[in-house]
Amino acid sequence: MVTETEVAGEATSTSGTGTGTGTVSKTGAARGWARRVGRRPGLLLAVLYLVLVLGWTVAPGLFAGQDPLFTDPASGLVPPGAEHWFGTDNLGRDIYARVVHGTRVSLVAGLLAVGLALAVGVLLGTLAGYLGGWLDQLLMRVVEVLVVIPGLLLSLAVVSILGFGTTNVAIAVGIAGIPNFARVVRAEVLRIRGSAYVRAAVAGGSRTPAILRRHVLPNASPPVLVLAALDVGGAVLSISALSFLGYGAAPPAPELGAMVSAGRDYLTTAWWVTTFPGLAIALVVLATSRVARALERTGVPS
Amino acid sequence: MIRYVLVRLGNGLFVLWAALTVSFLVLHLVPGDPVSVMLRGNGGEASSVDPAAADALRAELGLDRPVHEQYLDFVWRAARLDFGTSFTTGDEVRAVLGRSLGPTLELAAAALLLTLVLGVAAAVAGTLLPKAPLRSAVLSATVVGNAVPSFWTGIVLLQVFSFGLGWFPAYGAGDLGQLVLPAFALALPGIGTLAQVLSRSLRTALADPYVRTARAKGASRLRATTAHALRNAAIPAMTLFGLMVGGIVAGAVITETVFSRPGLGTLTANAIGGHDFPVIRALVFLAGALYVLVNLAVDLVYPKVDPRIVLRAA
């Protein structure tokens, strides 16, 4: 009767002997996390970049002195240099200032999309997973239908109904993300519901709301939050794609996808017009996914 | 087996019907009606729509009839693959779709082939290369491939290989040379995802006890990986691959725009821009049908890869 439990028991008794080195308490996780960041240069860069982007989001004017909307056709398509770090576009707008503002828009929209998907997905997934029965059947059928349609196409269809604009694009991307969250949350809830500790709680007389609040919620949230963090990058990519296709904010507003699209007319003459906004998208996505992966490995600090 | 396929196709039809119904309902639930949306285009004011023109258009499209009648008519025609006429061009949707299907299928097939070959190669290299820095370099490359927006990849490829080196033509469709760059741009994110999922399950499989058994027989590390672990690790990657097919076809919207290729993607972009609901509904139907068929095919292959999986007609 040697089963995985013994192996699991063995593993923990070696990592957590005596004074409790393998502490998974909140402060312990936070400290371990800080140590991890220090030891991994890639992760450190990602965190620093996200801090910078956070600065751009809170006070863009502090980081980019020039007005992203200020046009000066006389100095159009200036290559990168001391005055314009990333050069200027065909209307003479400063690309650096536009990238700073555009990154901010992308990140906020990405967070909005993931927040929407998370909120609705958690609600549906928890209901389906814990209550089961016909409600579960119905919700999962709906999810199944939504999964059939590729996310990008679904977002496009939603945008065509809601109308264009950054917020609508974010909502559309969020709606397309709901099925995935609902499925993951449901699976987590089912896993926890079948666990030995929930069986022990039922046998100990705990009521369903108490089990949901004290067992299901705390145990399901870390993996779901990690999934949400991993999803931010994907949402930023989808939003920038829709913006590239022209469904985002109307022209003068700085949006990274739209900037890449506009720069396509100057591919042979002014490489910087498309290159910097594209790099900015890739960096935001890389940084968020790097941090999300680190969270996945060490647990969510709180 | 036949019973299983029939049951699955039946399920698929149900899902398609549900998807169509949702797309029909959504159209009737949105505030305002499609006609004024169509006439005002994007950004216009609702008051600027001419009521007489709207009524005329409504009658022409059959939108003045009772909802249930419209719905039954819609489903009945969809069952015969008749999706009506395009709001914007007035052409028959089926014919429009037929014209665009060819170039997109060509592009999607090339991208899927690239995804499969490069994704598996990157996963195996990222797990088996003898030096740890080499392994992590390969895996980092897959992460970057995942993070780069595909429209931008396309543009960079154009800048370097068409305008810079002049190796491939920049635009258009038809010959093989024109397929290389768009197929790669379309495939890149999928290559990253597939490689990451496969290398992760490969690492898990390599820690399984049967790999130790194989090594204890005297098998080399390479043999234990290729003859034993790889096939066991294939299932999650196969599932992912099945799910990716739809995404790659949808991704053609972007790639075709970047490379100015004709096809479903360009059609979709125009339909969304023009609020051309019949075309959008037909595209949703097509994507759904593709999903159902591809995943049925993947499910039929599962038991060949893993004998523990039994097809279950539920």
Place this chain on the structure above:
Amino acid sequence: MNEPTVSPPLLAVRDLRVSYRTRAGTVPAVRGASLTVAAGETVALVGESGSGKSSVGLAVLGLLPDGTEPVSGSVELDGRNLVGLPERALRGVRGREIGFVPQDPKASLNPVQRVGAQVAEVLRIHGLERGRAAAARRARELLGEAGLPEPDRVAERFPHELSGGMCQRVLIAIALAGRPRLLIADEPTSALDVTVQRHLLDHLADVTRRAGTGLLLITHDLAVATERAERVAVMSDGRVVETGPSADVIGAPSHPYTRELVAAAPSLTAPPATPAAPDAEPLLTVENVRRVFRTRLPQGGRQVTTAVDGVSFTLPRGGSLGVVGESGSGKSTLAQLLLRLDRPDAGRIVLDGVDLTSVPAGRLRRLRRHVQPVFQDSYGSLDHTFTVAEAIAEPLRAFGVPGRARRVADLLDLVRLPAAAGARRPTELSGGQRQRVCIARALALTPRLLVLDEPVSALDVSVQARILTLLAELREELGLAYVFISHDLAVVRQVCDRVLVMRRGRAVEQGAVADVFSGPRHPYTQELLAAVPGGPRTVSEGASP
């Protein structure tokens, strides 16, 4: 350690040291182990989990996992040192000179390959048979020699289509395919039922004797070791602390650790637990309980499995009933029914005059305080987001009991845990400590009955012995009644005064522990008792299945 052997040893391990690299630094697993195996000899390497016994076996094979520091010491096979040999040379040794029988038979075979091909692979790697057809033919012969019926058909099967015992026979065929001179068997029967274990160990003894193969048998089970091996080496904390002929080691252990191990091993000859008072009223009456599972078959249609099939018994106040059976006997389903975590399809479960199968949900919840569970998996039974104190207080909270902090402190004391343990997390505790926490939680509501489902089978013998002592003392102190579910007859004898033997959902025999163990009436009970390693052999040696 340096016992004289006449012939030079087949295997000589000298001062072997193995360390694993972890995030916390290097952790030594083996710190100077020495042992010898002569040709044709069986040597048992005995130790508890974490003692380093498995690492010794893997070090001999050169199969230590990635992240192991280079091994120091020597491993000589017929005088040739294997430590430091290049990988290519080691590949020629593995499978050809040393065969390996691993621990978990079902997981140790490639699930997507037919078993015949897996046996043939050894022959093909070492070039022992020319051509695919010849290798396949020889593989079928080997499967037959391993005692598998109809080897031609078995060769075409996938591992999941075979039982655990059959898989282990396939692995023995693989290990012997290269006609090695040394066999290393790492816990070869721990995952198997006791009756299957006995047939397999008989088979291993048979083949090694006939071919003159040396056998290094790695096991946690002292009884298996002394019954099967000529010599025993006892490992503790990375060192071999005692070596000698089996009879000497178990009869007169010289090292304190070996003495502890021998004392902790449950025995079939120890006096059984004290019975309940003869005039005690019935606490629990189970009448004809039945539970049927309907599963859908892949081919369509349904399969009906009767997991519990008309089981009846009565448990008096303060009584202790052992439920014994092998895997699939329905004993765990019975536990779920008694706890009313599952509902029987027929029959009655009467607790203190109340039928638990027909009470409404609200009443059932209130009655739950009288019947509390302890499960096998103490790791999974505790929510890792809770502290120990929170876990123990959970049932108190559910019933709104005031003064929880004091009660938790009392309970920790009751299960002999320090008060400071209350602030720890379950992951910081050892398996034995976690099981004590689970027992404390089960006792929180002062229940009348504990349903214990394999509560000690995941624990090492010495820990197991301490938990069993605790359970016996608690029963005395608190006048508790137990339903104690186990596959291990010796453990049941220590805790229970009555025993019920289950097989395929039915209760085939029940009675006082003393009577059933000394005079089993049902043939299955006789077989079970005979299969216990080191136990009395009342049944004649039957042919292997």
